[in-house]
Amino acid sequence: MNCKEAENLVPAYADRELDLVPSLELEKHLDSCPACSQIYKETISLNANIKELADIYQAPASLTARLKSQLGSQAKESGAVPIPVMTIESQSRVSYPWALAASFAAMMLLAFLLGRNNSSQELMTNEVVSAHARSLMANHLTDVASTDQHTVKPWFSDKVISRLP
Amino acid sequence: MECPRENDSQRFERIVLPHLNPAYNLARWLMHQDQDAEDAVQEAYLRAWKFFDRFQGEDARAWLLKIVRNTCYTRLKTKQTRHESAPFDEEIHSDTNQPKAGDPILENRSRKALLNQALEKLPVDLREVIVLHELEGFSYKEIAELCDIPIGTVMSRLAARAVNCKNCWAIA
Numbered sequence: 360m361n362c363k364e365a366e367n368l369v370p371a372y373a374d375r376e377l378d379l380v381p382s383l384e385l386e387k388h389l390d391s392c393p394a395c396s397q398i399y400k401e402t403i404s405l406n407a408n409i410k411e412l413a414d415i416y417q418a419p420a421s422l423t424a425r426l427k428s429q430l431g432s433q434a435k436e437s438g439a440v441p442i443p444v445m446t447i448e449s450q451s452r453v454s455y456p457w458a459l460a461a462s463f464a465a466m467m468l469l470a471f472l473l474g475r476n477n478s479s480q481e482l483m484t485n486e487v488v489s490a491h492a493r494s495l496m497a498n499h500l501t502d503v504a505s506t507d508q509h510t511v512k513p514w515f516s517d518k519v520i521s522r523l524p
Numbered sequence: 525m526e527c528p529r530e531n532d533s534q535r536f537e538r539i540v541l542p543h544l545n546p547a548y549n550l551a552r553w554l555m556h557q558d559q560d561a562e563d564a565v566q567e568a569y570l571r572a573w574k575f576f577d578r579f580q581g582e583d584a585r586a587w588l589l590k591i592v593r594n595t596c597y598t599r600l601k602t603k604q605t606r607h608e609s610a611p612f613d614e615e616i617h618s619d620t621n622q623p624k625a626g627d628p629i630l631e632n633r634s635r636k637a638l639l640n641q642a643l644e645k646l647p648v649d650l651r652e653v654i655v656l657h658e659l660e661g662f663s664y665k666e667i668a669e670l671c672d673i674p675i676g677t678v679m680s681r682l683a684a685r686a687v688n689c690k691n692c693w694a695i696a
Contacts, residue, residue, distance in 0.1 A: 367683065370679070370682055370683040370685070370686060371664070371679050371682070371683070374657070374664070374682065376663065376664045376679070401686075401690070402686055405685075405686055405689055405690060406658065406685075408635075408639065408689075409639065409643075409654065409658045409685070409689060410658050410659070412632075412635060412636040412639045412640070413639060413640060413643060413654075413655075413658060413659060414640050415549055415659055416548055416549045416552040416553070416561070417545055417548065417549075418544045418545050418547070418548035418565070419548075419558075419562070422544070422548065422562050422565065422566070423544060425566065426541070426544070426565075426566060426569050427537075427541075429566070429569075429570070430533065430536065430537070430541075430569065430573060431533070469580075469581055
């Protein structure tokens with residue numbers, strides 16, 4: 360890894376967002392390059408400075424109140440419209456068993472939707488594939504650069520307790 | 525789909541309303557002004573309420589902030605077309621409040637001022653990833669999802685933060 364490549368990776372590394380393989384390569388470079396290691400230190404302190412010094416704005420109390428009253432009236436407006444079953448109910452007072460049944464239905468619906476939601480699975484698949492692709496690009500950590508048994512055997516005995524036949 | 529409506533407003537108040545502060549913080553950073561930020565947040569909350577039946581129990585803060593962000597962008601766009609270029613603001617763009625050496629409190633205060641000015645001056649797409657990452661603590665992946673951009677873009681925008689923010693102290 361040269362300094363240009365290292366410099367590009369430093370921000371993500373400082374945020375602990377860099378994948379394992381490039382992280383290890385970068386660490387190796389930082390150990391041997393004082394200039395890049397200085398850049399890394401500066402990045403860390405700059406990020407800490409931003410966190411510490413950047414303004415964090417709090418919502419004014421008037422906004423909270425305004426939202427609550429507005430949402431209240433919106434809720435009333437839309438509450439009368441949607442489902443026939445509920446409109447019958449909302450004419451009178453909503454009875455306790457009904458409320459229970461309704462919240463149970465909501466829970467079941469939520470559970471159903473969560474169980475059905477395959478976008479997270481897709482995300483995982485994408486991640487696994489891209490992690491694999493990355494591992495093919497960089498020098499893979501667990502690769503032995505030889506098929507010669509005199510190289511492979513000692514390499515293995517370093518890593519695992521059991522002996523190869 | 526039978527969804528019990530009468531619980532929705534309570535659910536909304538319990539799940540979405542508590543994230544008002546991060547919503548306002550993001551809007552304030554994107555819109556620059558208190559009143560604009562308040563209006564944007566208010567509109568975003570109404571939109572969130574409207575689309576609440578599409579909320580599937582994921583991270584409510586991210587869900588809300590995505591709506592806030594989109595609302596702000598729409599508002600910024602219409603604002604931009606109304607008066608094409610913002611007038612040069614002497615207050616924001618002047619570098620007159622340099623720190624006096626030797627006074628740590630004063631120095632820290634003007635460092636704070638310089639940093640915040642520098643952040644305000646950044647292009648909005650750089651500013652938002654900094655706010656989301658440094659102030660709201662979102663990961664790169666969450667930001668990519670929230671802003672609808674590839675994770676590589678998040679990475680390069682956050683890489684630019686060092687160059688942009690270092691300069692504000694370099695001149696001091």
